[in-house]
Amino acid sequence: MRIDVLSIFPSYFDGLTLSLLGKAQSSGILDLRVHDLRDWTSDRHRTVDDTPYGGGAGMVMKPEPWGLALDEVSARSERPTIIFPSPAGEVFTQATARDLSSREHLVFGCGRYEGIDERVFDYAASLGEVRLISLGDYVLNGGEVATMAMIEAIGRLIPGVVGNPESLVEESHEDGLLEYPSYTKPSLWREHAVPEVLLSGNHAAIAAWRREQQLERTRRRRPDLLAPDESA
Numbered sequence: 001m002r003i004d005v006l007s008i009f010p011s012y013f014d015g016l017t018l019s020l021l022g023k024a025q026s027s028g029i030l031d032l033r034v035h036d037l038r039d040w041t042s043d044r045h046r047t048v049d050d051t052p053y054g055g056g057a058g059m060v061m062k063p064e065p066w067g068l069a070l071d072e073v074s075a076r077s078e079r080p081t082i083i084f085p086s087p088a089g090e091v092f093t094q095a096t097a098r099d100l101s102s103r104e105h106l107v108f109g110c111g112r113y114e115g116i117d118e119r120v121f122d123y124a125a126s127l128g129e130v131r132l133i134s135l136g137d138y139v140l141n142g143g144e145v146a147t148m149a150m151i152e153a154i155g156r157l158i159p160g161v162v163g164n165p166e167s168l169v170e171e172s173h174e175d176g177l178l179e180y181p182s183y184t185k186p187s188l189w190r191e192h193a194v195p196e197v198l199l200s201g202n203h204a205a206i207a208a209w210r211r212e213q214q215l216e217r218t219r220r221r222r223p224d225l226l227a228p229d230e231s232a
């Protein structure tokens with residue numbers, strides 16, 4: 001998979017060279033390139049923003065640098081999926097991550113200020129599939145943090161990135177429920193004991209206990225994930 005990131009703060013993404021995603025890049029599974037949007041400006045001050053038409057507070061990102069940048073990075077493939085993090089976007093979920101992990105080429109456009117000139121999204125649709133995606137119902141200062149989160153959630157689903165694919169199956173949200181609690185040695189720690197069933201060696205009982213834990217936790221913490229008859 002190819003991923004291109006456009007941002008005025010490219011060093012935000014230095015962390016992606018660490019851990020699993022760093023190894024995925026070294027092994028060639030992931031081709032991640034981060035670009036400074038200002039490289040596509042032409043004035044001395046490398047200007048990327050201007051005042052909004054119609055008035056209002058703050059600044060809006062100019063369309064010209066975006067158009068030039070998207071032209072260049074989109075040319076690396078037939079039709080990339082172009083993702084713009086946005087508070088006005090569809091909410092990112094595990095299903096979104098799974099969908100996007102099957103794509104050949106992702107381009108992330110990280111806005112700042114009050115956002116990007118709307119015509120950029122319209123133009124980008126001529127280059128590839130455009131998705132405005134929100135990390136959740138809270139306000140960030142730009143798209144970088146959301147892009148980091150999405151790249152991590154997507155990247156770990158690419159075959160070969162996570163050593164044991166089995167570990168992806170029993171995670172929160174993979175089967176629509178929250179994950180069961182995990183324990184390791186010692187079996188007694190500061191008077192807190194590991195649930196007996198996990199020490200029993202009875203795999204059927206352990207599986208049943210874990211499923212019940214998933215349902216109970218989801219009912220308590222995330223009833224919205226359950227069908228109406230399951231949340232009682």
Ligand SMILES: N#Cc1c(-c2ccc3ccn(Cc4ccncc4)c3c2)n[nH]c1N
Pocket residue numbers: 085086087110111112113114115116133134135136137138139140141142143146
């Ligand atoms: N994904 C995502 C997001 C963002 C987000 C994403 C991109 C940009 C670019 C600029 N801003 C600042 C801003 C602009 C307009 N309204 C409010 C804040 C952004 C916020 N906020 N909250 C999320 N869940």
